[in-house]
Amino acid sequence: MGQRDCTGSGRPVLEVGLGYTDRTVLLTGATGYLGSLILEQLFRTCPGVKKVYVVVRPKRGMTPAARLAALLRGPVFHLLRARVTDVAARIGVIEADIEQPGFGLSEEQRAELASDVDYIIHCAASIRFDLPVKAVLRANFTPTRALLDFASTLPHLRAFTFMSTAYANAHLPQGSFIEEKIYPL
Numbered sequence: 001m002g003q004r005d006c007t008g009s010g011r012p013v014l015e016v017g018l019g020y021t022d023r024t025v026l027l028t029g030a031t032g033y034l035g036s037l038i039l040e041q042l043f044r045t046c047p048g049v050k051k052v053y054v055v056v057r058p059k060r061g062m063t064p065a066a067r068l069a070a071l072l073r074g075p076v077f078h079l080l081r082a083r084v085t086d087v088a089a090r091i092g093v094i095e096a097d098i099e100q101p102g103f104g105l106s107e108e109q110r111a112e113l114a115s116d117v118d119y120i121i122h123c124a125a126s127i128r129f130d131l132p133v134k135a136v137l138r139a140n141f142t143p144t145r146a147l148l149d150f151a152s153t154l155p156h157l158r159a160f161t162f163m164s165t166a167y168a169n170a171h172l173p174q175g176s177f178i179e180e181k182i183y184p185l
Contacts, residue, residue, distance in 0.1 A: 021048030024116045028098055028147065029124030030054035031067055034163060036076050038121055043087050044080045051090050053113060057097040064095045098124050098143035120151050123163040
């Protein structure tokens with residue numbers, strides 16, 4: 001990754017976009033709020049990203065490819081559409097369901113991902129607050145654990161990032177300012 005001083009402080013600043021140049025990302029949750037923002041930002045701020053695999057399940061009679069196409073036509077992607085023309089060609093749709101054992105991935109899909117993926121960004125989660133605990137575990141914990149297990153088999157994985165809006169800083173009073181930092185557990 002490259003570093004340059006763009007703050008005038010004299011300290012080098014890490015340029016994140018360079019770390020994604022010619023790299024491949026596996027993104028879960030791309031059709032959700034947080035995931036769609038991450039997908040848009042990846043292509044807009046990291047123009048050198050080679051490919052982004054998105055894990056999408058069929059839903060409400062729509063195929064994963066149709067869901068992704070509808071997402072890319074949506075308002076979140078308006079700036080990206082104006083600047084980058086080859087986004088759809090650099091997205092690989094992986095039809096899978098993270099709540100299924102092994103995500104329901106075929107051996108061919110696993111092999112393809114294992115040979116290509118440099119980064120995993122996992123932000124798929126249920127944010128329903130009224131689910132029984134077992135359902136929350138099945139929707140959020142179990143898939144994350146399985147994805148971590150899969151990640152441990154990837155030969156050139158550079159980073160695994162987990163993000164969620166669910167239950168983030170729920171102990172703070174409503175309206176609190178949330179800083180971009182790691183909070184103590």
